[in-house]
Amino acid sequence: MPNPAHYKRRRAEFLAAIDTPVLLMAGGWISRNYPANWNPFRADSNFLFFFPEPEANAAALFDPKDGSVVLFLDERTQADALWHGAVPSFTDMKRALGVTAVEQRAELAKVVRKKIGRRRLRCLAIADARATAEAAALSGEALDFYSSARIGDEDLLRVIAHLRLHKDEAELAEMRIAAGVTREAHTLAMARTRPGIYEQELVGHVEGTFARHGCVPAYNTILSVRGEVLHNHAHGNLMLETDQVLLDAGAERPSGYCADVTRTWPVNGHFSPEARDVYDIVLAAEKAAIDAVRPGARYRDVHMTAARVLADGLVQLGLLKGDPGALVESGAHALFFPHGTGHLLGLDVHDMEAFGDLIAYGKDRQRSKQFGTAYLRLDLDLAPGMCVTIEPGIYFVPAILRDAAFKKQFKGQVDFRRAEEFLTMNSLRGFGGIRIEDDVVCTAAGREVLTAAIPKERLAVEALVGSGVA
Ligand code: GLY
Ligand code: MN
Ligand code: MN
Numbered sequence: 336m337p338n339p340a341h342y343k344r345r346r347a348e349f350l351a352a353i354d355t356p357v358l359l360m361a362g363g364w365i366s367r368n369y370p371a372n373w374n375p376f377r378a379d380s381n382f383l384f385f386f387p388e389p390e391a392n393a394a395a396l397f398d399p400k401d402g403s404v405v406l407f408l409d410e411r412t413q414a415d416a417l418w419h420g421a422v423p424s425f426t427d428m429k430r431a432l433g434v435t436a437v438e439q440r441a442e443l444a445k446v447v448r449k450k451i452g453r454r455r456l457r458c459l460a461i462a463d464a465r466a467t468a469e470a471a472a473l474s475g476e477a478l479d480f481y482s483s484a485r486i487g488d489e490d491l492l493r494v495i496a497h498l499r500l501h502k503d504e505a506e507l508a509e510m511r512i513a514a515g516v517t518r519e520a521h522t523l524a525m526a527r528t529r530p531g532i533y534e535q536e537l538v539g540h541v542e543g544t545f546a547r548h549g550c551v552p553a554y555n556t557i558l559s560v561r562g563e564v565l566h567n568h569a570h571g572n573l574m575l576e577t578d579q580v581l582l583d584a585g586a587e588r589p590s591g592y593c594a595d596v597t598r599t600w601p602v603n604g605h606f607s608p609e610a611r612d613v614y615d616i617v618l619a620a621e622k623a624a625i626d627a628v629r630p631g632a633r634y635r636d637v638h639m640t641a642a643r644v645l646a647d648g649l650v651q652l653g654l655l656k657g658d659p660g661a662l663v664e665s666g667a668h669a670l671f672f673p674h675g676t677g678h679l680l681g682l683d684v685h686d687m688e689a690f691g692d693l694i695a696y697g698k699d700r701q702r703s704k705q706f707g708t709a710y711l712r713l714d715l716d717l718a719p720g721m722c723v724t725i726e727p728g729i730y731f732v733p734a735i736l737r738d739a740a741f742k743k744q745f746k747g748q749v750d751f752r753r754a755e756e757f758l759t760m761n762s763l764r765g766f767g768g769i770r771i772e773d774d775v776v777c778t779a780a781g782r783e784v785l786t787a788a789i790p791k792e793r794l795a796v797e798a799l800v801g802s803g804v805a
Pocket of ligand 2: 583584595596597726772
């Protein structure tokens with residue numbers, strides 16, 4: 336966990352960059368079925384950025400006029416101490432965190448109104464709708480968490496993004512720990528894989544590993560023999576001898592910093608000849624894209640690097656026809672690689688995705704409208720401290736490869752008959768999909784792969800699968 340001085344410095348940087356008071360909300364408990372049965376609490380990432388392990392319902396008023404940070408916390412009651420355990424007093428919290436004052440959360444509206452007077456207040460929408468409504472009522476803004484256009488004032492988003500975009504050493508240290516826990520989870524899942532068990536058994540090993548290290552899944556674990564379903568969150572399939580299993584899972588630390596890693600391996604420990612070919616192409620694309628990460632590189636070009644290597648390999652496999660450059664230009668590769676090469680990573684697994692393309696594409700860049708490239712979540716020029724994922728894949732998706740419009744559009748570039756062989760192999764279950772994903776931080780010298788210790792060389796993966804040892 337970064338130390339209190341780290342968070343204090345971040346708050347000071349924020350205060351120096353804003354010109355109106357800003358109220359940030361951590362959010363509260365969100366009920367799962369009846370009011371007192373809650374989902375695990377997770378503070379909003381913009382709050383987590385400024386405070387270590389925030390309490391539910393916390394809020395903070397940043398005032399650049401006097402450089403103050405007033406923290407609002409729930410009153411310490413005897414009932415809370417009984418049911419949930421005693422927590423430090425306001426005085427202790429003020430001292431530990433180094434904030435200007437700690438006030439009662441119940442007094443939030445009164446204290447904020449008094450302090451800001453007639454000045455403009457800015458807030459952000461967060462996942463907790465009640466907290467967002469409170470913030471909107473105080474600031475008069477039309478906030479909506481589910482619309483990136485209404486998440487908050489654009490200048491405020493830019494100020495926060497500027498701070499969050501470049502990870503400092505303390506943040507990177509957290510991400511390295513998350514990567515280490517994620518390594519343990521992935522290698523354990525590989526080691527415990529064998530034909531005849533259900534996917535959920537491996538999910539237990541993955542998420543149990545996170546829990547043993549005080550972490551939680553940073554996002555819903557994807558563990559599936561149906562790897563072509565990109566965000567497949569069901570875990571009920573029986574894993575058969577000739578299936579491949581795709582695991583996309585990452586640990587999140589109590590600080591909020593996380594990892595996002597994908598590996599794919601054969602259930603019986605031996606890639607079939609077709610799977611071996613596809614795996615090698617995806618791995619080559621991933622390595623080429625990782626090598627393209629450096630200061631000044633445009634992320635779209637990193638994506639295109641991966642796309643070209645994939646297209647080249649798909650030509651070798653007889654699935655695409657023609658010049659790889661032309662195939663990428665027309666978008667033919669996207670029938671097998673229908674998503675972007677990656678995204679920002681940090682406190683959110685898709686870091687600051689709630690802020691929309693304003694941050695991930697910057698002011699002057701627009702998303703492509705072409706199928707596949709339209710899903711590219713990032714198009715910034717990379718700079719030291721930026722963390723991104725690199726996650727190319729090849730998938731055999733019936734809904735894409737049997738689509739009449741695509742068949743017509745890409746008639747000369749895609750061998751749909753060959754694709755049909757992949758869709759029907761493995762006793763008609765189809766090939767599925769292969770993705771390999773690592774987390775990469777751009778450094779002055781080029782890059783550091785935070786997740787490099789997680790095996791991905793084909794022989795190393797095969798040796799680990801089913802070994803029982805991790
Ligand atoms: N785990 C989601 C993603 O890779 O983007
Ligand atoms: Mn992932
Ligand atoms: Mn990812």
